[in-house]
Amino acid sequence: MTDQLTQAQAETQAQAETQAPIATGATTAGTAAVTTAVTKTRQSQRVVSSRKVFQQIIRRDLRVAMRQRSDLLNPLIFLLIVITLFPLGVGPGPDILGRIAAGVIWVSALLSAMLGLERIFRDDFRDGALEQMLLLPVAVELSVLAKIVVHWLLTAVPVLLITPLLALLLNLPVQAWGVLWLTLLIGTPILSAAGAIGVALTVSLNKGGALLSLLLLPLLVPLLIFATAAVEATLAGVSPAGPLALIGAFSVLSVTLAPLAVKAGLRVSVN
Amino acid sequence: MLLQGRELQSVRGERTLFSDINLDVTSGQLWQIEGPNGAGKSSLLRILAGLLPPQHGAVLFEGESIEQCRERYYYDLLFIGHKAGIKPELTAIENLEFYAAVEGLEFTQPPYELLAQVGLVGLEDIPAQRLSAGQQRRIALARLWFSQTRLWILDEPFTALDVSGIALLHERFQQHLAHGGAIILTSHQDLQSMSYPVQRLTLRYQH
């Protein structure tokens, strides 16, 4: 780190020297001073690496999210409330609850995911950062992937943290907790990836979530089926490896193909 | 030839905004796109920036279609549109650091002088959303002071700026042109009195 800094400073000096003739040509010396505050990695050959852009987008978006934390918390509270409503609706008998727990948790997770989904691109669309993202000198798919990763970190990780609580509230037998958690871990990237497609298509419309849910929920049916099947298999004493592998495959497929669709969708939306 | 527009046409809904627009931008040139509201000035800029596909025609960067050399083009393009891309939750410095980093640059120290240059002294640590429209605009335009890109496409850069801000921007334009850069902008301002030559392209409102 310190090594990098000193190198950067050395370059500043070198640049100040090369900039000297420019400074005399410029109307104010102040501008020249300002220009020297920036270093190029190599004179006139700055390098824009994909990895760096990817990291920068993630860093910026996490920082933005940390300054509006209530947006992150609300879907989580919604999830908890929906989970609370089920025992009230179907009765608190532990056998009923335990049987429907996996399905209820997953359906609730899908619904709560729909709530906060628009965040992926909505704010960026409004303030113009989305346009700037499309104008970055790296593949758009890469920037989109960064947005998907950020969304997953901000929405799925909190859900993963409170999963034991949800399982507890719904009397899910303890031997299935691990599998439920695993389904959420490998299944939630699908939510973020498919969600990004839906939001990319609808971000320029001021229609809100209903349309988004209509577009996305049918596409997420396989996820729900595989996830609940995995938990049920565990409860029945069968290996959940099959459905888990299916979720994994679906997840890999979604995350790799979604950026292409998102890119096409954003092109339509920024017009 | 830095940037060329060839027979560009844009259609919005049923209405043809413009057609057969040709544009040759060489380094050292400033192009001002003029025309009444609704004539398609912003659309032309967005087409040139590759954000909007033209209905007909092509945009070439150094002789190559911008779709073919997308990454090379965007490496050398700075576009500031109507919406400037400043995150309201972040401070001026955080915003600028991001845009410097994705251009492959790095601030060795927080760019206080730069902010002082554009008249944002003392506002470095305030989230952009608490600043006025003009101040937010200045954050976006501050990118011009460190950007190493050769081509700037600016949509109404003078809006929401005060007299000193406008003078500052003119000065920066002049430097950029003197270093072989090129600028395409839309503005209602009369730029003819400036010390640098201005090429003009006038779009007419078409029914």
Added chain:
Amino acid sequence: MWRWLHPYAKPEATFHLVQKLLPWFLVPGIVLSVLGLVWGLAFAPPDYQQGESYRIIFVHVPAAMWSMGFYVAMAAAGLLALVWQIRTAELALLAIAPVGAVLTFISLFTGALWGQPMWGTWWVWDARLTAQLILLFLYLGVMALYVAFEDERAGAKAASILALVGVINIPIIHYSVYWWNTLHQQSTVTRAITRLEAPSIAPEMLYPLLVNIVAMMLISAVLVMLRLNNEILRREIHRPWALKYLGIAVSTPAATTGKE
């Protein structure tokens, strides 16, 4: 390459091509529909187990088959629209979507009608019915997305992307739904409905069914073609060729807008 093609040359050519093809679909479509329905409803023997009520397969099965086929066709049009920027393909997608949705609805509706005497209930979470229901949602999504856009071309592009995402997903959805269905125990009655569609179906029932399948395709294609040409005319109403076709004297553009 498409960029250098005049964007308005295409719809006109498509319009005339479709006009020429239309009778070749319409006439056989009507003939085969009448033949297939009369044969199936009046002359085919009753099923030994289901009696007369099985005859609904002559509508149900073709509708179910083509509801899927038209989704694939719609996605293919979407691909053309996106990759080669063919404007007529956008219009084709929009022409296909409601027809496909209606086919899906017919298959669901007739499935429910059939289910009533068979299972004693209108709806059973049978794999086929469930998959059809999800397919209907996919169609509705594509249509809802299109109408949500004010700009018709942007809407068509967005709908194309969604249709493509959907068509990649359909095999996964189908697989998952069928798998889900086998996981949860299936009543023996549910299987009765699928038995008829197995290749073991008696030839006296199979031939009228095949005729109906072809007829349904032709009639649906005719509907798509009519919708497509209406849409082309509507979009091109100001162009001389469209006015000429409609028999409106070309005077001033103002006069024609009044006509519209």
